[in-house]
Amino acid sequence: MIDKKHIIDRFTSYVTIDTESDPKSESTPSTEKQWDLANKLAEELKELGLKDVSIDKHAYVMATIPSNVPHKVPTIGFVSHFDTSPDYTGKNVNPQIVENYDGKDIILNKEKNIVLSPDYFEDLLQYKGQTLITTDGTTLLGADDKAGITEIVSAAEYLMQHPEIKHGDIRICFTPDEEIGRGAHKFDVKKFGAEWAYTMDGSQIGELEYENFNAASADIKVHGKIVHPGYAKGKMVNSMYIAQDFINSLPRFETPEHTEDRQGFFHLTQIEGKVEETNMHYIIRDHDKEHFEARKKVMLDLAAEINGQHEKEVIEIEIKDQYFNMREKVEPMMHIVAIAEEAMKSINVKPNIKPIRGGTDGSQLSYMGLPCPNIFAGGHNFHGRYEYVPVESMIKATEVIVKIAELTAKKYA
The missing domain is CATH 3.30.70.360 (Alpha-Beta Plaits)
Structure with missing residues (x-):
């Protein structure tokens, strides 16, 4: 369904752009370099044929995948952030592709003896036989949350190319400064115009979260x-x-x-x-x-x-x-969690519903009137040199987005 090489190429093109945010800055975005990816994304969405593509003065990128059904369907949204954490450098990211992972140690940097080992990171073992994208041991990777962006753009591209998949209006937004707690601060919920949304900002495959700290x-x-x-x-x-x-x-x-x-x-x-x-x-x-x-x-x-x-x-x-904990705002609309859960099951992904030990843009957006559960983006070991993402997880996350769009249209037919 989703081309593997296409996903890899798109993801690596994003992570090699430095978008580290700065908590000491008072501007939005907090660093000028975030504009580099924001502008690239806006142009890419236009090239894919999305409608209402905009980028505001704070670098929030929005666009619409237009409805292709005659009946009224609630407008839904998907959100990811393009900044990376200031906890570890995101400059000169050099992603490494590990094909058919064999379950053994991965040498990230031979010269500096930096090793990604399943002896310490046991989650690696669930991805034997898959393709992993890692760092070179000197930077973070940026899968948080450029994996989410990759998935949303790839799903948008797929839906635009496959009109036989029926869906309502779908809004997407890419935000700056989530890593310093400001990703939703200047998010225009009214302009976004969705009844609910999903952040693609979770970790391992299957995660579905509507509770946070x-x-x-x-x-x-x-x-x-x-x-x-x-x-x-x-x-x-x-x-x-x-x-x-x-x-x-x-x-x-x-x-x-x-x-x-x-x-x-x-x-x-x-x-x-x-x-x-x-x-x-x-x-x-x-x-x-x-x-x-x-x-x-x-x-x-x-x-x-x-x-x-x-x-x-x-x-x-x-x-x-x-x-605050978004559970208070999502629980009255639990059907939006149920749709995501059904979407995962329909593509053979086992939902892992659990609380977030942290926060996302979705927690703030939920209190701004946009209920917004969080879905896996696929990455592991965020904010450091041992960060990695399985390509197959990104493909599955892309398929979840497509399936949510399809299921929502069916439920309101």
């Missing part, structure tokens, strides 16, 4: 007092020790490395300190809304308790909500 950030400033250490008794206040007390007072095993499934956590992502001042950044995550609110209160109460042990306030804490 509730998320907040916490910025903590600890104030100390510096005096000469030789004369410090009763006078010096070391902010780093106070910060250490704060860290050690949080539940030790409620951190990312000790949690899974729906378990939430506190995660210290950054700390920088001197005697006079220490700054810490935390992220707070939980699927359960009550537990999420309780976690925020734990941090606020702890700051108040430590402040009460000192003559002056030594801790300032600011907690900001980032996004």
Whole structure:
């Protein structure tokens, strides 16, 4: 159905364009280089014959695969992001093609002795005999989420070339800055005009997700007092020790490395300190809304308790909500999950319905009025040198998009 070489060529043409986003930038997109791929995608969609192709001043690319049925069908959408994570460099990506993977170690970089091994990454073994695309060990790959973009463009191309497959209007959108939490911030839901959508931004084949973390950030400033250490008794206040007390007072095993499934956590992502001042950044995550609110209160109460042990306030804490669990918005429309599940089963993909231990554009879009579950894009080990994607998974994801379009039209016939 979907040509393998065509998928590989399209994907590699996208990942070799550097689109790393920058959390320190206040512009949208956060880096100018994201325009390179955004403009390429807009032109490609025009060449494929899609309608209403647009690219706005913030680099959001939108287009329509027009309906080819006489009856009214809800307009649905598919969304992916073209930026890559600033966690690891996306410059000079050199994708490697591994044909007929034999289940053994893959040498990513012989010179630097960088090996992708199933002894550590056990998921590799489920792809024996398939074609893998890996990094060369010096960059990330960018399957998050250029695999999703590849799949959406390829599905659009297939539907335009096969009018015998009946479907309603299908909207697609490619967004900047998802990796820094801003992918939906300037998404024009009204312009998009879909009743619901799917982000193609999951990991391994079969994933189907409509739950994600509730998320907040916490910025903590600890104030100390510096005096000469030789004369410090009763006078010096070391902010780093106070910060250490704060860290050690949080539940030790409620951190990312000790949690899974729906378990939430506190995660210290950054700390920088001197005697006079220490700054810490935390992220707070939980699927359960009550537990999420309780976690925020734990941090606020702890700051108040430590402040009460000192003559002056030594801790300032600011907690900001980032996004919420989309389950609340998707559950009233569970038929949209059921359609995706049926689409997977019809092409012999076993659905793996589970919560996301993170967030996607879809979580924010759901709260903006666009219910938006998440579907697998196929990649593994995102945001680092061990990232890879099986080509067969991208082909299946493309087929899922086509089948969702077809099933939606049938259900509303």
